[in-house]
Amino acid sequence: MIEIENKKVKQLVKYYETIWALGSSLSLMGWDNETYMPENASNDRGNANSKLSLLIQKHMTSKSFLRKIEDASKENLNDTESAVVRVLKRSAKNYSCLPKRFIEEESKLLSKSQVVWRNAKVSNNFKEFEPYLEKVVNLNIRKAEFLDKSKSPYDVLLDLYEEGLTQVDVNRMFGEIKNPLSNLIMQISSKNPKLSDLTNEKYDKESMIRLNNKVLDLLGFDRLRQRMDVSSHPFSQTVSKNDQRITTRYKDNNFKESILATIHEFGHSSYEREIDSNLNYTPLDAGVSLGIHESQSRFWENQVARSRAFCNVNHNLLKSELSFLSKYNSEDVYRYFNEVKPGFIRVEADELTYNMHIILRYEIERDLINQKISVKEIPQVWNEGIDRLLGIKVPSDSLGCLQDIHWSMGSIGYFPTYSIGTLFGAQIKHNFEKEFGSLEEYINNSKYGEIASYLKEKIHKYGSIYKPNDLVRKSFNQDISSSYFLDYAKKKYSQIYDL
């Protein structure tokens, strides 16, 4: 790992420590907000949040700091040092290119549009949300123009979440998987597979908590630096390198949701835990992008936990807390973990159909920003798309285009990163196997530490030093490609469903 030695960059990093501390405090408050905060504290918390955020903005846009970044950028820098400059320039730009008036308008609109979206979803009334979404779309187009007039607005928005990503990349990747995956899903549906009885088996919450913790211990969760709590939507939050929080959730049946969410968040959390200590408190002390982050969670969830080896070797462990499993063998659990069933809700979707939700969202938001379709056409485009890709008829907008919160929060350009993570997760497995042989063998022998070391060496330790594409080229000598996921999916599901 290359260290930071240049004096000017050292100074920058020193100044940044205050921003880091404010960010760390906001993270902890954000985690608390979703887990233990008393309900009536939300206004006070909102207040404290906005004051701290303003302080960060003040530091990030201070003239002397911007001058320091500029000065440092003219030095002869090594990879780590120039990455400090790159990352700081990116965040400073997002703060300083947007006029104050615009930021005020944005925050007013977004707090209102989220409330309207929530009501529209409950009352299944897209018309109610329509004028607000129109404003959000226009606002995003204007935002993109403020940030970089020379690029297509949707490319500017994509870059906010996945540095360097463009529509050309996403069109290619999603174009390659859209029809083959949809065909695979249709082939499975046409066989009318019997759904697993395991979905309806009720579990005892205390046992499930114990099981999730046993699984975390098995995978290498570090109790001195990580903890798990409960929230309505599972998430992972970094307070600092040595303070990683994850959450999961408990219903009373369908135990795979709880265990797979736990393992998914473990993947996110391990990424940030294993960043090289030299990057502590620097702007590089975070996962480099949403897509690369999601590849880490999806790798543990899909490539490890949904494997036959994992279900097989851990059957007794699962049975030790879930007594109903004595009626089922490990093959039943494997099929239950990998059940493909076209459904309306993205967050409940399986490994295959999930991508169809994302591809459709992507096409719609891309066409909205490129002004190829209008907001009022969304329900029709969504319903036709779901019918075409998954072969099911959407019964209501609440179960259709209104289900996801992202657009109401102003997040356009975010959705593609979910599937990019899924695709890259499969690519990592391919590369692991090229070097070390079957991943299933490692899982069979519970060598999770060795799998984790591989991820650390190839991805984690670098933090944000390399842009997503550069990181993938450096570590794997490849670009992110959809072919690995497609091969993996065809092979796995043809076997499960006897196609």
Ligand code: MG
């Ligand atoms: Mg995730």
